[in-house]
Amino acid sequence: MKSMKTIIAMILAVVLLAGLSTAALADENTIKIAVIGPFTGPAANYGLACRYGAQVAADEINAQGGLQIELLFEDDEHDTEKAINAYNAVIEAGAQMIDGNTTTSPCLAVGAVAYEERMFMLTPSASSDLVVADKDNVYQVCFQDPQMGTISANLISENGMGTKIAVIYNNADDYSTGIYKTFIAQAKEIGLEIVSESAFNDDTTDFSVQVADAKDKGADLVFLPIYYTPASMILQTAKNIEYAPVFFGVDGMDGILAMDNFDPALAEDVILLTPFSAFSDDEQVVNFVEKYKVISGGVEPNQFGADSYDAIYALYQASVNAGIDGNTSFEDACELLIAQFSEMEYTGLTGVMKWDETGAVSKLPAAYVIKGGAYVPYGE
């Protein structure tokens, strides 16, 4: 019996040891930035893009010499409970600031705790306006959902893209409903005619009802404030019933061309709003795309990767300016970073960024049209 007890004790010891994070000694020349996002589960696409983008930025910075960056990756599975666990894990590992969370609801949950404990957060892609509301320590790299809706409505109206508009949105998704609400409000304001509004949810795989409704009501433009996976099914459904309006997507549409088993011909002439185009011939973008593909195993970067790349560079720039090093506690770093971010300007892959006192970024999305499997700036 004694040997049995010893074995059990040993197994328990191994399990417990595996859980304890090895607390590394603080190196003065290295700052620790945590990257928290969904690396597994249904939202893994977005989390992994942020992870790869951050890795590209950190590799570049570390190659330059000077202040070094150590990235701490933790998975939040797009779940508020796991997000808090991930946040506790990175603090135990000595994180000084956070590039995250990738998605909105984990970011809200972590943000509330981080606000109390004074940990600085720069989220690459959590786009709800609630993420930064009432918290001085949370900043965004992406623009907010309400802005997206307003800008889309204005662009459609100014360029006369369509006269009768249908909207198909995901009513189980915060991102989609956020854009939908402001789009409808702005459309009413500037006199756009909305002929069809239909909703679906995360489990929907058949869009024939929504698309048929848009067709029957004679819509000549379909606004899709949704992610690219359902959008691809909508494009297929429309083709099947020989319905060819103008399709207008927002930043969630970015990534549709990189989808597995997707025929790019379906997305021909689709208009989308995005801050980042992997097809740009800008030197910085070409360089990023090349390095990103090495890390991601050949997958093209989308705006999530670019936003996270910018987040790491913005944190780095602010840290250098504020004189943060490996010995600065996260509470001190938080106050220093807040002071930096409220007045600094940063130019990155996704444009020139400045932050207002709430933590929201001001930059402009650009409209692109998909032509022959690539993004072409709208109007060219």
Next chain:
Amino acid sequence: MKLKKSTVNAIISYAIVIAAFLICQWMIATKNMPRTLKGQMIPICVYIVMAVSLNLVVGISGELSLGHAGFMSIGAFSGAIASTYFLNALGLESAIVRLVLSILVGGAFAGVFGVLIGIPVLRLRGDYLAIVTLAFGEIIRNVVNCLYFSVDGMRLHVSFNNPNLPGSIIVNGPAGSKGIKAISTLPVGFVLILFTLFVVLNLVNSRSGRAIMASRDNRIAAEAMGINVTKYKMMAFVTSAVLAGMAGALYGLNFSTFTAAKFKFDTSILVLVFVVLGGIGNIWGSIIAAALLTVLPELLRAFADYRMLIYAIVLILVMLATNNPIIRSLFNGLIRRNRADQAKAGKGGDAQ
């Protein structure tokens, strides 16, 4: 005075829970508890209550429920709404009073839904309850995704699919609850575990509990004895729903935000896994399985992306191990020897 055996066992159970609580508090006070574990204490309490309450339905009354997370969801949202209402409209400042009241509200609402589902379904036989509870969980999730609640002065506003409500929003459709003060505390979590044990153990050892188990074991014989099977199954089901609602309220008030998507099918199955792994009908098994399996994925964080794979392998190994006749007899032998030692029976208990 000689106590009944079941009473002695119950007192031992409470004593173990209280001892565990004191150890946790001591570890927190002396800063010996890792941050990651400390952050998980309340979810652990919640999952223990969920597992024990589900065990009442699955183990004691012998019906399969696949929608336990639905009751948790109702408890979480009604608890969150109640808590914010007490604070904003009634000006109830004390966090502990609000927490306890919100837990009671969460339990009450979940109980009402338990009755509504139980009335038609528990009259049926076979697997119908499993299917209806499965659907119930999904319906709750989809309905909450379209629900908007706000509090404006003393008035509570609710709407379906229309987010433009007066006052401050509490439940914001797919974005879930918002602006909730996180007020859950570990002592309340442990008191909830004690309360759950108290309710479940007393029910199981009562006349009603014996009627519930008789209906499970042989419905026809139980009916022939004059037992109203539907009534007793209802009793187990609604008690379980109330406890799940209370756990949900504690869970919801532990986070400043949570969404309906958290309480989907996966969560129901997760709780069922706790019950099955701990041993169907075994209350202590549920408690231990819930605590260990909640902590395990976090312990495996060092394995990064492979941790869910390892988690699954661990589940399979535990399943195989607990069903292995050699290990079983070993455990039985250990337990028997202990009992024999306690009773100081002269012969002692030999392992088989």
